[in-house]
Amino acid sequence: MTTSPPSPLTTLQNKRVLLGLSGGIAAYKAAELCRLLVGAGAQVQVVMTKGAQEFITPLTMQALSGQPVHTELLDPTAEAAMGHIQLARWADLILVAPASANFMARLAHGEASDLLTTVCLARRCPLALAPAMNQAMWSNATTVSNLGVLEAAGILMFGPAAGAQACGDVGPGRLLEAAELLQLCAAQFTTGSLAGKRVVITAGPTREAIDPVRYLSNHSSGKMGYALAEAAIEAGAEVTLISGPTDLPAPDRCKLVPVISALDMLAACQAHPSDIFVAVAAVADYRIAQPALGKIKKTAEELSLSLVRNPDILATIAASKPRPFCVGFAAETDQLAEYAKAKLRSKGLDLIFANDATSTFGNDAASVTAYWPGGEKVFESQSKAQLARRLIALISQRSTATHA
Ligand code: C5P
Secondary structure, eight states, X not given: OOOOOOOTTOOOTTOEEEEEEOSSGGGGHHHHHHHHHHHTTOEEEEEEOHHHHHHSOHHHHHHHHSSOOBOOSSOHHHHHHHOHHHHHHHOSEEEEEEEOHHHHHHHHTTOOOSHHHHHHHTOOSOEEEEEOOOXXXXXXXXXXXXXXXXXXXXXXXXXXXXXXXXXXXXXXEEOOOHHHHHHHHHTTSOTTTTTTOEEEEEESBOOEEEETTEEEOOOOOSHHXXXXXXXXXXXXXXXXXXXXXXXXXXOTTSEEEEOOSHHHXXXXXXXXXXXXXXXXXXXXXXXXXXXXXXXXXXXXXXXXOOEEEOOOHHHHHHTSSSOOEEEEEEEESSOHHHHHHXXXXXXXXSEEEEEEHHHHTTOSEEEEEEEETTEEEEEEEEEHHHHHHHHHHHHHHHHHHHHO
């Protein structure tokens, strides 16, 4: 079998693909597919049904994916390492290739009778099937009806192709070639939606000096802002990340502007014009009126610090002319919707994401609700990386709609 090499532009960098194999002679082609997915930068976890293991060994798939292969639903050892729910949450895309007639039937009926059907049922990401079966099985009325159910549930169908089959028949039911499946996987992501746009993102905390050795700050880890920067880069934007102090490595292919205080951050934002401005930073609301020039000695029993309000960076950028498309975040402990909508208006924003302040700081997962003039959208709890891609997709959509 020969497959044409994927285009050099095909990238699945940072993408997590769960590759499912069900039973069928075409399972041998999944080895090449796995190799191409890994080559395009994807992290790949493989789940195999019992039938698939009759055609190709888990060892082959393990060697190609670089990860242990998952085969059992009720295996305490495997569940302890990465359980079915975790696997489902981990994935950015699930591709079942080959998807047999039996697998399609089980999925269409909502079965959770083995690991692969269970992971598909518990998924939070797009699911694609690459069917492969004898042409008579593909055309059978039951398979056609199952296909209708699966498509109505939003499941994507990659193929099948028509041609000569392993059984000697000719017709529809051939698995698409590995290179075609790779292209279809890459096309599921927002790559390119922000091509040519300058995106400035503020992230992390700010530090407000008390004296040369002490400061006021907050618990922001910067994770959400850095994840958004990654997602905007993936979407083709020219990204400037203006970041307060964090422990995170700077994403590749972005301009990192490190800052310390809110005033530094404001100056950096004003020095970097943008088409889209996303303020994720947890900017200190107040700074010390007059930081001490030398270290404050602990001689007095009490110490009072006089604080003054910091400028609102986001509101300042939103009021500038010409102004970029402005996106804010609102971390609240109560009345999320009311406060977020009020900030959308008072800061003059195009879009705001509201999250629960008690569960956001430092966590790897988050859930948010987006509000814009005349609309809202809920994003359920998911990894910050996955969430960031979805928020960037909405930002790209809304900024196009606003400027149309
Ligand atoms: O008013 P509040 O601090 O809740 O607003 C949060 C939003 O405003 C965030 O997007 C944050 O990055 C931004 N902000 C800012 N400058 C400030 C305070 C908040 O850019 N001084």
